[in-house]
């Protein structure tokens with residue numbers, strides 16, 4: 592559930608993954624070489640990987656249960672295991688060319704609220720498609736409700752979903768015959784594939800899903816491929832992993848970030864070493880996708896104004912939310928517009944000389 596990092600109104604917040612990509616919630620998988628990418632999606636001016644990718648995370652309206660716990664104070668949130676604002680299209684057109692990818696987190700909200708999750712998602716999706724058409728490799732990832740949002744947007748905003756009973760369900764993936772030829776799984780280590788195929792490590796918490804019938808009926812099969820399916824508590828088969836046939840867009844109906852970061856008791860979330868290994872694969876995959884994108888902010892000051900670190904994470908687990916931590920946003924929250932008048936240099940850079948000297952001394 593929920594989004595995070597540079598704010599999109601219902602917006603996007605940025606997560607920087609400098610240094611510790613594994614902290615980047617998400618999920619993800621295979622690495623395609625930059626050459627593959629370029630030949631598939633167009634040209635990228637540089638063959639260098641971007642080692643400091645910054646990903647926008649879509650925030651969403653407060654869920655019913657969070658709103659109940661935090662009364663009227665906040666308007667939107669992003670579960671920290673995976674940030675908001677009310678913006679027009681221009682906002683996304685200006686921000687996306689600075690980012691290296693976008694994440695649609697899971698959660699619980701409707702797609703019909705004005706200035707909401709789905710409207711913001713529409714802008715992000717459309718701008719991401721345009722960027723890719725211009726030859727920029729701009730990846731998008733959707734988890735759970737984010738998966739549903741991707742397919743909803745791809746289906747031109749038509750409600751294509753089926754009702755599903757898949758709450759608290761731990762499942763192995765039923766892979767399709769040719770899943771290994773997908774980008775998401777082509778380079779997945781064999782042990783990760785074996786775990787996903789045989790152990791109930793994927794955490795499912797959804798009341799809607801997309802069936803093969805919905806997929807075909809709404810024309811999604813033309814542009815998207817299915818890599819795995821699953822059955823809900825009533826035996827209804829639903830699609831659990833997808834990727835766009837030509838664009839670097841990926842969706843999973845389950846929650847890799849929950850294995851890694853959500854610890855509320857009584858939930859069917861495996862924290863076994865195998866579950867962690869498999870979940871981390873998805874996170875690594877998506878971060879590696881973002882590394883293929885060389886876009887950047889104009890300056891470090893510009894990055895600092897936008898990143899999620901400007902917002903405190905609230906320990907929502909204390910109120911027995913399903914999320915351990917959330918970024919909670921008041922109405923009309925915006926980026927920092929002013930930074931301290933004297934903007935100190937990064938400590939590491941300032942100390943570089945000192946460290947060198949010490950080393951030489953020894």
Ligand SMILES: *[C@@H]1O[C@H](CO)[C@@H](O)[C@H](O)[C@H]1NC(C)=O
Nearest residue numbers: 600677678679705706922923
């Ligand atoms: C969103 O912005 C529009 C126009 O800028 C404004 O009319 C509307 O009240 C805002 N909505 C929210 C929920 O802040």
Ligand SMILES: *[C@@H]1O[C@H](CO)[C@@H](O)[C@H](O)[C@H]1NC(C)=O
Nearest residue numbers: 700701702703704705707750
């Ligand atoms: C959105 O859809 C839900 C479910 O159909 C409905 O209950 C709700 O009233 C709708 N909200 C708006 C703002 O139309």
Ligand SMILES: *[C@@H]1O[C@H](CO)[C@@H](O)[C@H](O)[C@H]1NC(C)=O
Nearest residue numbers: 750751752753802803804805
């Ligand atoms: C999606 O497919 C299921 C069966 O697979 C069906 O029951 C449901 O009505 C479909 N939803 C829509 C919106 O067509």
Ligand SMILES: *[C@@H]1O[C@H](CO)[C@@H](O)[C@H](O)[C@H]1NC(C)=O
Nearest residue numbers: 759760761762791857858859
């Ligand atoms: C977790 O999901 C599996 C089915 O995939 C089920 O066998 C098990 O009973 C579930 N556990 C709980 C606590 O619901």
